[in-house]
Amino acid sequence: MVEFDVLALDQIKTNTGQDLLSMTKDKPVLLIFLRHFGCVFCQQALKDIHKLRKELEGKGVQLCFAHMASIEEGNDYFAKYGLTGVPHISDPGCKYYAKFGLIKGKFNQLFGLQVWLKTFEAAVKQKNNLFAKSIGDGFQMPGVFYLVDGKITSQFIHNKASDRPDYSSLISDCCGA
DSSP: OOOOOHHHHTTOBOTTSOBHHHHHHHSOEEEEEOOOBTOHHHHHHHHHHHHHHHHHHHTTOEEEEEESSOHHHHHHHHHHTTOTTOOEEEOTTOHHHHHTTOOBOOHHHHHSHHHHHHHHHHHHTSOOOTTOOOBSOTTBOOEEEEEETTEEEEEEEOSSTTOOOOHHHHHHHHHOO
16 A cells, blocks of 8 residues: 555645645545557547446545646546546646556556457447557556545556556445445
8 A cells, every 4th residue: 555645635626726635534535547649548448438427426536637738638538528527636747646646557567469459449349549649658657545534545557558446345345335
């Protein structure tokens, strides 16, 4: 489990100006660090969250995304996936990714055979755009953190770019939500 300095969470601001620490004090936060915009797995994650949004919010969970684009590009991108209004954090320099222990991927994590097979599946079967414009660092690995009262209570760190978290069990395994 990543140990994170609670005081530093108040320095991480969303597109609405609210800091991450106060968000976690209001209600549990599912913080989803995305790969670069344009990645088929980023598209897949956004579709998954769109489908689960009502369920997660119904359990009192606040969704929040971290990405490497500008706030404006983030607003446009999330609107495209029906996620308007979900707070998000712009982190083009990946400093928050690093603070949460998310690394740059190695060759096999990004381009291994399993990843290519899942890329094909995500592009063809799920109709994700394989040729979408890339915005962000294509080597950055994603991750998901469940934060309660300024603490990480559960997390999913991707081993491969193609890993697909079970968001519902991530919150229920931890807190019975």
